Amino acid sequence: MTTPELPELHLSGAGAAARQIPSASLTRLTIYLRALNSLLADGTERVSSDRLAEAAGVNSPILRKDLSYLGSYGTRGVGYDVQYLNRQISAALGLTLDWRVAIIGAGNLGRALAGYSGFESRGFEIVSLFDADQLVVGAEVGWLRVSPITELETVLERTRANMAVLAVPAAVAQSLCDRLVDAGITSILSFAPVVLQVPESVQLRKVDMATELQILAYHAQRAQEPDLDADSRTRSAQ
């Protein structure tokens, strides 16, 4: 389980706050966290960097580089303390804060997200779900009742939401985004297939599965036709 020559991790919270973590590393930190959560659930107390890297699908040097953004100072030891590393990554990702998420749009996607039980254990509590359709308003989704969008500001305040997910049609996404911003929400995740404008002080992330599938298709196609790479290299050299 433990690997004697691996560094024991010492992390500095201040270092983590001060340093900007590259987005690829941020993505991997969330994967390490998921792996650490499974190890914690299994009662594992220490883990080697090789094992953690393998669980996350990366190699050890990348893992160590990623952890260095958290201010880790490696001394030769007996692997990583699972609980400690879990807490440090959670703190660096802001997951020790109280994240209370409002979902706007109770259609297929909004309901699926609201009904997913896996967010809470990762630090996100879904506190409200909104829709404009009178046939949907009042419906129960999990333990939530769909609120009317007309009451957005009041319910956001009452439920102390500090994050929102937009799961509405593209045509209404910007106006709802504006209302969220005016209501003081500064972290928004949008699924709507449209470019949204927000003030600089607001963090906006967009999820687009179609784009991801297109990128996957591109790589799959290149993997099936290795000659494509050679062809394009020849063309770009001409």
Ligand SMILES: NC(=O)c1ccc[n+]([C@@H]2O[C@H](COP(=O)([O-])OP(=O)(O)OC[C@H]3O[C@@H](n4cnc5c(N)ncnc54)[C@H](O)[C@@H]3O)[C@@H](O)[C@H]2O)c1
């Ligand atoms: N990014 C992705 O990978 C991805 C995947 C699936 C869907 N989407 C997008 O997510 C959005 C939701 O998809 P869906 O399948 O759940 O659609 P849906 O039609 O099932 O649900 C949309 C919901 O929004 C509600 N709505 C419409 N106007 C509203 C308003 N002004 N205020 C509040 N609610 C309002 C509708 O009543 C409906 O319940 C769409 O924009 C869709 O294109 C993105």
